[in-house]
Amino acid sequence: MSKRVLMKGNEVIGQAAIEAGCKLFFGYPITPSTEIIEYLSKYLPKAGGTVLQAEDEIGAINMCYGAACTGTRVMTASSSPGMSLKQEGISYCAAAELPVVLVNVNRTGPGLGGLGPAQSDYFQSTKGGGHGDYRLIVLAPSKSQELYDMTLEAFDLAEKYRNPVLLLTDGFLGQMMEPVELKEKPASPEVDKSWIVDGAKGRKKRIIASYSLTNEIGEANNLRWEAKYKDIKEKEQRWEEFYAEDADYLIVSYGTTGRISKSVVLNARKKGIKLGLIRPISLWPFPEKAFIPYKDKVKGIVTVELNTGQMIEDVKLAVECKVPVHLYRRQGGMLPTEDEILANVEKVFNLASEEV
Amino acid sequence: MEKVFGRPKGLTEVPFSFCPGCTHGIIMRLIGEVLEELDIIEDTIGVSPVGCAGFSQDFFTCDFVGGPHGRAQAIGTGIKRALPDKIVFTYQGDGDIAGIGTQHAIHTAARGERITSIMVNNAIYGMTGGQMAPTTLAGMKTSTSPHGRDLVINGHPIDLPKTIATLDGAVYVASVSADSPKNIIQAKKAIKKAFQVQQAGLGFSFVSVLSTCPTNWGLSPQDSLQWLRDNMMPVYKLGELKVTEEVKNL
Amino acid sequence: MAKVKILPEYCKSCRLCIEACPKGVLKIGDKANAKGYYTVIAADEEKCNGCTLCAIVCPDVAIEVYK
Ligand SMILES: Cc1ncc(C[n+]2csc(CCOP(=O)(O)OP(=O)(O)O)c2C)c(N)n1
Ligand code: SF4
Numbered sequence: 142m143s144k145r146v147l148m149k150g151n152e153v154i155g156q157a158a159i160e161a162g163c164k165l166f167f168g169y170p171i172t173p174s175t176e177i178i179e180y181l182s183k184y185l186p187k188a189g190g191t192v193l194q195a196e197d198e199i200g201a202i203n204m205c206y207g208a209a210c211t212g213t214r215v216m217t218a219s220s221s222p223g224m225s226l227k228q229e230g231i232s233y234c235a236a237a238e239l240p241v242v243l244v245n246v247n248r249t250g251p252g253l254g255g256l257g258p259a260q261s262d263y264f265q266s267t268k269g270g271g272h273g274d275y276r277l278i279v280l281a282p283s284k285s286q287e288l289y290d291m292t293l294e295a296f297d298l299a300e301k302y303r304n305p306v307l308l309l310t311d312g313f314l315g316q317m318m319e320p321v322e323l324k325e326k327p328a329s330p331e332v333d334k335s336w337i338v339d340g341a342k343g344r345k346k347r348i349i350a351s352y353s354l355t356n357e358i359g360e361a362n363n364l365r366w367e368a369k370y371k372d373i374k375e376k377e378q379r380w381e382e383f384y385a386e387d388a389d390y391l392i393v394s395y396g397t398t399g400r401i402s403k404s405v406v407l408n409a410r411k412k413g414i415k416l417g418l419i420r421p422i423s424l425w426p427f428p429e430k431a432f433i434p435y436k437d438k439v440k441g442i443v444t445v446e447l448n449t450g451q452m453i454e455d456v457k458l459a460v461e462c463k464v465p466v467h468l469y470r471r472q473g474g475m476l477p478t479e480d481e482i483l484a485n486v487e488k489v490f491n492l493a494s495e496e497v
Numbered sequence: 498m499e500k501v502f503g504r505p506k507g508l509t510e511v512p513f514s515f516c517p518g519c520t521h522g523i524i525m526r527l528i529g530e531v532l533e534e535l536d537i538i539e540d541t542i543g544v545s546p547v548g549c550a551g552f553s554q555d556f557f558t559c560d561f562v563g564g565p566h567g568r569a570q571a572i573g574t575g576i577k578r579a580l581p582d583k584i585v586f587t588y589q590g591d592g593d594i595a596g597i598g599t600q601h602a603i604h605t606a607a608r609g610e611r612i613t614s615i616m617v618n619n620a621i622y623g624m625t626g627g628q629m630a631p632t633t634l635a636g637m638k639t640s641t642s643p644h645g646r647d648l649v650i651n652g653h654p655i656d657l658p659k660t661i662a663t664l665d666g667a668v669y670v671a672s673v674s675a676d677s678p679k680n681i682i683q684a685k686k687a688i689k690k691a692f693q694v695q696q697a698g699l700g701f702s703f704v705s706v707l708s709t710c711p712t713n714w715g716l717s718p719q720d721s722l723q724w725l726r727d728n729m730m731p732v733y734k735l736g737e738l739k740v741t742e743e744v745k746n747l
Numbered sequence: 748m749a750k751v752k753i754l755p756e757y758c759k760s761c762r763l764c765i766e767a768c769p770k771g772v773l774k775i776g777d778k779a780n781a782k783g784y785y786t787v788i789a790a791d792e793e794k795c796n797g798c799t800l801c802a803i804v805c806p807d808v809a810i811e812v813y814k
Contacts, residue, residue, distance in 0.1 A: 165578055170560070191578055195571070196604035203601075207575025215575070233565050253693040309502070313708050338560035340583050342539040346509075348554045350545070350563030498750055502802040502812035513807055517784070520763030522806030678767065678803045709759075718761040 143324040151315040153285050154244055154308065155180035157292035158216050160326045161443035163242070164190040165215040167204035169223060170429055172256050173312035177218040180305075191319050195446070202230030202241075203258075203370070209239035210349045212337035214296055218244035218447045221254060221262050224270070231305060232271030235366075236351035240299035240306075242292070247311040247447075249474045257368040258311035258397050259476015263451035266309050266423040274363060276370045278306040278377060279424040287422075292455055300332040302373055309424060311447070313476065373426055380428035381420040384410060388417030391435060393456050394445035395421045398477065402445055405482045412483075413471035414492055429459040436460040439493040441490050445482055446470045505593075506534030511555045518718020520675040521549055524617055525556055527685045531692055532559060537626060539554040541584040542576050544569040546556070548587065548590035549623040567598025570605040572610045576729040584695055586613040591632040592622045595657040602657060608668025609691040613691045616657060616703070619710040627713030631655045634728055640714070658705040662739040668700035674707035674730065676722045687737070690744070699743050707733060749797025750813040751789045757809035758786035761770040762803035764810060773801060 148156065155177050156347040160310050168178040184190045195201035201217045208215040219227065224245045245266065246273065249259040266279045274398065278298055280291045295306040338347050353359035374394055381399075384406050385391060401421035409416035419435075421428050442464050444453040450468040457466050469485045472476045487493050504510075507529030509649055512524040530609050532538045543698050544554040547566035551740050563573045569587035577585045587594075594616045604611065621639055622628040630643040636645040646654075662670040668707035671687035674680040684706055691702035707729050709721035749773060755810035758780065764787060765773045772795045787809075789795065795812075802810040 165575070167575065193574070193578060196600045200571045200574075200601055200604065201566065203564060203571035204575035204578070206564050206578075207562065207570075207572035208544075208577070208579040210572075211576055211579040213579040215579075229565050229567070237564075239569070338542050338562055339580055340540045340542060341558070341560050346558055346560050348561045348563070350554055352551065352563065498748065498813035500811060501797060501814045502799045504808050504811075510809065512757050515806065518763055518806060519758035520806055523804065526806075526808050597752070621761065678800045681803050718763050719766050722763075 143322055144319055147318055147320050148285065149176055149315070150285050150288050150310065150317050150319070151176035153288045153321050154292050155184065155220070156443045157289045158242070159188045159190070160323070161214065161293045161296040162329070163214045163216050163296065165208045166190065166217065167195050167201040167215070167447065168191045168217050168219065169195050171220045171223045173248055174220040174244065175242060175314045176315065198226035199230060199459050202227040202234070205225065205241045206230060206234055206237070206239060207240045209234065210331050212334045212339070216242040216244065218246065220246045220248045221250050224262060224265065228271035231277070232273050232275060233351060234305045235277065236273065237349050238303040240303055242295045242299055243305055243307040245309050246315045247308060247309060249472070256312055256446060257472045258313035258476060259450070259472070259474060260311065260396060260447040261399070261472070262309065263424065263448060266307055266395035268278055268355050272460055276425050278302065278304060279309050280306065281309050281315065281422060281424050283396050283400040283420065285321045286318065289321050289323065297329050301330065302369060304369065304373070309396070312398055324375060334394065347473060377423055378426050378428040378430050379422035380431040381422060382431065383418040383420065384488070385417035385419055385435065387415060389415040389418050389440050390417070390420060390486060391439050391442045392416065392418045392482070392486070392487065393442055393452070394418065395424060395452065398445045398447060401477065401479060402482065404442070404479045405486070408479055408483055409486065414487070414488060424452070427459065428457040432459040436463045441463055442466045443469050443486050443489060445477065448472060499707060504531040505533045507538055507558055508556055509558050513556060514552050515549060516712045518550070518709070518711045518721065520713055521617060523681060524555065524615065524706050524708060527681070527688050528586070528615065530685065531689045532557070533628070535692055537584050537692070539694070541586065544573045544585065544587040546587070546589040546593040547624070550588050552589060553588050553625065560570045564694065567593050567595065567596065568601065570598065570601040570610070570612070574605060574610050574681050577612050581611070583743070584692065586615065586692070588615050589617070589663070590623065591616060591618040591620070593632045595631040595655050603664065606661045606664040606667040606701045606703065608615070609699065610689065611695055611698055613695045613702045615688065616705040617708045617743060618705055618733060621710050621713050623710045623713055627710070629670065634732055656747065658703060658738050661703050667703055667739060668741040668743045669694045669702040670733050671737045672733060673704060674725065674735055676707065676709070676725050679734070693747055694744055696731050697747060699737045699741070705733070730734045748797045748814070750792070751769065751795045751801065752811040753789065753812065754809045755780045755788050757807045759807055760784040760786060761806065762774060763804045763806065767800045767804045769798065769800065770796060773799040
C-alpha cells in the first residue's frame with residue numbers, strides 16, 4: 142500500500158531499498174551519506190535483512206561482491222572519499238557482471254573536502270572511476286520522490302543488465318525533507334539466475350571471476366562488455382525536458398542544480414527570455430538523444446554544475462559542437478541562486494537588451 | 498588391488514599451475530580431501546586470492562569466486578551472510594592475507610565470521626616474482642630486500658596466526674607445515690578441524706600453512722623443505738594456537 | 748603386495764617423492780611428458796610396501812597407490 146510521508150532524502154533511499162527487496166547492506170559511515178546506513182540498521186533487520194558495518198569501504202564493496210555472487214539483492218552507500226576507496230572493487234563487480242546497487246552522496250573534493258553538495262564525482266561516476274574499460278549505469282535524482290523511485294528501479298536495472306548501478310546524489314538531496322509517496326514496488330521481472338554460486342548441488346560447478354588467461358580471451362571479454370554497454374546506451378537514456386520545445390537557449394543541469402534550474406527557466410520566461418531545460422536523469426548513458434531536436438535549433442547552452450566543468454564535455458559531444466556551450470558553476474559546497482544563474486545566462490548570451 | 502591413495506573428489510582433473518616442487522599443491526590436495534571426507538563439496542563456495550593460488554577456482558570441484566588481491570575474506574563474508582547454511586572458505590597467500598588484506602584478516606576474525614581461511618606462508622610474494630612479503634624473515638634476501646630484510650628499514654615479519662589467536666571471534670587457529678609426511682598429516686587434521694568448526698557454526702577458523710617457494714627462494718624443492726625447517730619453523734611456531742572449549746568439545 | 752602408479756601427465760619431476768620413499772622404489776625416468784618433464788617411474792616396483800609417503804608429499808597429486 143502506498144503512503145505519503147515526510148522523510149529525509151537519505152532515509153528515503155534506505156526505505157526504497159527495503160521495499161526493493163534488498164537483503165544485505167554493507168557500508169562504512171561517512172557524512173553526508175550516514176543516515177542511509179543508520180536508517181537501514183534500524184529497519185532492514187525487521188524486513189529480514191542484515192546490515193554489516195564493514196572495516197572500511199574496501200571491505201564493504203567486496204562484501205557486496207560476494208553477496209551479489211549469490212544472487213542476493215545487495216547495496217552499499219558512501220560519499221566521495223569512500224567512493225574512491227571502493228573503486229577497485231567496483232571495477233571487479235563490473236568485470237564479474239554483478240548486480241550491485243551503489244549510492245554516492247557526493248560531497249566536495251578533492252581530498253577530504255567538505256560536506257556540502259557537489260557534483261565533482263561526475264567523471265568518476267560516468268567514465269569508469271576504477272581501472273579498466275567499464276561503465277556503471279548512473280542515475281541522478283533531483284527530488285525525494287526520484288530518490289525513492291530510482292532506488293527501486295536501480296535494483297531491477299542492475300539485475301536486468303547484470304551491471305552495477307550507481308545512484309548519484311549529493312548532501313543537499315540527502316539532508317532535504319520533502320514529502321514522498323512510498324509506493325509499493327511492482328513485481329520485478331524474472332531474471333536469469335543460472336550464473337549464481339550457491340553450492341554445486343545437482344549441477345556443474347560455477348566460477349565467478351574476471352581473470353583472462355590469454356589476450357584473445359581478454360579481448361573477447363571486452364567485446365562482450367562493450368556490446369552490453371552499447372545495448373544499455375541504446376535503451377536506457379533518460380532525461381526530463383522543461384520548456385525546451387520552443388527554447389532559444391537551454392540550461393543543461395542534473396540533480397540539485399537541475400532542480401534549481403527549473404525556477405530559473407520560469408523566471409526567464411517571465412522576462413520574455415525563451416529559456417528551456419534539459420535535465421539528464423541517466424548520467425551514463427548520457428542522454429545524447431535529448432539533444433537531437435535541439436542541436437541545429439538553439440542559440441546557446443549553459444551547463445550549470447557543482448564542479449570545475451565536467452558534464453559540459455558530454456554536452457559538447459552531444460551537440461557535436463554545433464551550439465556554443467558555456468559553463469556556470471559553483472564549487473566547494475556552494476549552491477548557485479536562481480538569480481545568479483539567470484544573470485549568467487543573460488551575460489554570456491548578451492540578453493540583457495532583450496528584456497521586456 | 499584397492500586404490501589407497503589417489504585424487505580426492507574435491508579436486509578437478511585440472512593439473513595445478515604451480516612450479517615443480519611447490520607445496521601449494523599439497524595444501525590444495527588436503528583441502529580437496531577434507532571437502533570429500535566431510536561430504537561438503539556441493540555445499541561449499543571457495544574464494545581464491547590473487548597470487549600463485551589465483552587459479553584455485555579451476556582446481557576444486559566446488560563453486561568458486563575470485564576477486565581482488567587481498568579481499569577474499571570480505572568476499573567470503575558477503576557470501577556467508579547471504580548463504581549462512583553454506584560452507585565458505587578462502588585460500589590466500591601470505592601477501593594476500595597478511596599484507597594488502599590485513600584489515601579483513603583482523604576484522605573477519607574479530608567478527609567471528611563463520612568462514613574458514615587457509616593462509617599459505619612462503620615468506621615471499623611468489624606470483625610477482627619473489628618480492629618481500631610481510632612474512633619475509635629478518636635478513637632474508639628477496640628482490641625488494643636484495644641485501645636481506647633490514648629490520649630498521651622494513652620492520653619485523655608478521656606472525657599472523659599469533660595475532661588472529663588474540664581475537665575473541667577466532668575460535669580455532671592453527672599453524673602447520675607442508676614440509677614432511679608427518680607435518681602434512683597434522684596439517685590435514687587442522688584443516689579438517691577448521692571446516693568442522695565452521696559446520697558447527699562456532700566462529701572463525703584459521704589455519705596457516707608453512708609452504709615453500711623453490712623458484713623464488715632459488716633452491717631445489719628438497720632443499721627448500723630443509724630451508725623451511727631451519728629458518729621458518731623457529732620463527733613461525735607450529736601447533737594449535739587457539740582451541741576454545743566449544744571446539745575441544747566438538 | 749602393493750603398487751605405486753605415477754600419472755605422467757601430472758608429474759613435474761620435482762623429486763620430492765623420490766626423497767620420501769623409504770624403499771628407494773622411485774627414480775626419474777627417461778621419457779618426457781607433454782610439458783617436457785622427465786617423469787618419475789617406479790623402477791623397483793616390487794619393493795613398494797604401499798606406505799603412501801611418496802603420494803603424501805607429491806605436490807601435484809601425480810601418484811596413486813594400490814594395495
Ligand atoms: C591491488 C593489487 N596490488 C598488487 C597486485 C600484484 N600482486 C599480485 S599477486 C601479489 C603477491 C602475491 O603474494 P602472496 O599473496 O604471498 O601469494 P603467492 O603468490 O606467494 O602464493 C601481488 C603483489 C595486484 N594484483 N593487485
Ligand atoms: S612462484 Fe613460488 S609459490 Fe608460486 S607456484 Fe612457483 S614455487 Fe610456488
